[in-house]
Amino acid sequence: MRRVFHSTWPVSPLECPLQRDSPQPREEPERPPAPRSPARLLAWKDCRATSPGTRRLTAPILREFDEAAWTRTPEMCTACLIEDVKRHMLSRRSLFSGAAATAAMGAAAGVLSARPALAQATGRVVDLTHSYDSDFPTFDGKPGILYEVDKSFDPDGYHLFKLTIFEHTGTHIDAPLHFAEGGASVDLLPVENLIAPLCVVDIKDKAAEEPNAVVEPADIEAWISAHGAIPAGACVAMNSGWSARMGDPSWRNLPDGSLAFPGFSKAATDLLAETGAASIGVDTLSLDPGNSSDFAVHSSWLPAGRFGIEGLANLDVLPAAGATIFIGAPKHRGGTGGPARIVAMF
Incomplete structure (x- = not known):
């Protein structure tokens, strides 16, 4: 099941290493309650910049959260979220790249095993x-x-x-x-x-x-x-x-x-x-x-x-x-x- 919502994530500057030295942002609305069960979450973030310590992010973000991971970060600011998403997406990209390479090698191995003398082409057609x-x-x-x-x-x-x-x-x-x-x-x-x-x-x-x-x-x-x-x-x-x-x-x-x-x-x-x-x-x-x-x-x-x-x-x-x-x-x-x-x- 996927949950889709729009939100802005408030945080105290003292609780965030990326904003500790930044001016405190103005009061933000409370974040929505955490989901109760593990789920794929598709969130569209539209965090309006309120200080040098926050950044605007308007893009679809596809993440997999489990309940434990969610509850470990009850107060996540926008900047932290961006950094976390970057790390997460890079790890997913590496995973998919590796999987694609493995699949490609498997397909090539299948072709070569079926046709062991197919040309190792130099590219001339x-x-x-x-x-x-x-x-x-x-x-x-x-x-x-x-x-x-x-x-x-x-x-x-x-x-x-x-x-x-x-x-x-x-x-x-x-x-x-x-x-x-x-x-x-x-x-x-x-x-x-x-x-x-x-x-x-x-x-x-x-x-x-x-x-x-x-x-x-x-x-x-x-x-x-x-x-x-x-x-x-x-x-x-x-x-x-x-x-x-x-x-x-x-x-x-x-x-x-x-x-x-x-x-x-x-x-x-x-x-x-x-x-x-x-x-x-x-x-x-x-x-x-x-x-x-x-x-x-x-x-x-x-x-x-x-x-x-x-x-x-x-x-x-x-x-x-x-x-x-x-x-x-x-x-x-x-x-x-x-x-x-x-x-x-x-």
């Missing part, structure tokens, strides 16, 4: 997302997003588009439901897998020679030999150098129009599944290479409850190991995937 519009390359060649003006500054006073969006366009997520009937939709992706250690596997050299190059088990094993085990829950991303081709038709297809771009091999993703990786990513149009006819990676990786990210950008900026990826997956109910904002920190 990299956007792994392409800006996209109706000209962004898509698998079937149709525009992935269409804009229709719904409101204009003149005459409506504000601007608003109506968008028609195909889920798998731009930098986007492939949810299990994309290739597994009854699989998890994009809104049901476990949130703990949307922040993950990022492992970048570089295949730029062989992709420069073969546009349909794939990440193979040997590439995964080489990464492990160089950087250690792939952490549980990690996102493993292929860096084929394809991002540099964005804006050129070769990002999607050969001059004859046939799809051609690097991807993962099924053997490589089977190996990644054994490591406990939660997601894979590519800097190309598809998890499978462009010349795939059976979508073997889509058909095995996604139905196992994992997800993929297609169309990543700026992987060249990141280290092979030590970055953390933040996956801003869309959350439209029942979706098979969708455009996402992806960033990394290292």
Whole structure:
């Protein structure tokens, strides 16, 4: 229970060390009777200055008093009250600061125990997302997003588009439901897998020679030999150098129009599944290479409850190991995937 009252605290100058040498204040009204039971007390003090030995205090003061403490100070002047409140608030602040620090350390410990290889970030953030519009390359060649003006500054006073969006366009997520009937939709992706250690596997050299190059088990094993085990829950991303081709038709297809771009091999993703990786990513149009006819990676990786990210950008900026990826997956109910904002920190 809280008691709220307004009061001025009178005291004899001889009873107060802070006012002993100050002129005696004029007669004040009697203070209100002490509360009879321990309670939280919210008091709004409005003590009007009547001498150099008193001070004005107009502020909410939240204190916890017990009956014994109250009765030990039957004659407390305004100046004493202020000093006592200061000491009390400082002690509370120290308590709360300590508690907050303890809670923060506990939360950090929980995250680190769940994701032991999350980056010890230096503060650099990299956007792994392409800006996209109706000209962004898509698998079937149709525009992935269409804009229709719904409101204009003149005459409506504000601007608003109506968008028609195909889920798998731009930098986007492939949810299990994309290739597994009854699989998890994009809104049901476990949130703990949307922040993950990022492992970048570089295949730029062989992709420069073969546009349909794939990440193979040997590439995964080489990464492990160089950087250690792939952490549980990690996102493993292929860096084929394809991002540099964005804006050129070769990002999607050969001059004859046939799809051609690097991807993962099924053997490589089977190996990644054994490591406990939660997601894979590519800097190309598809998890499978462009010349795939059976979508073997889509058909095995996604139905196992994992997800993929297609169309990543700026992987060249990141280290092979030590970055953390933040996956801003869309959350439209029942979706098979969708455009996402992806960033990394290292």
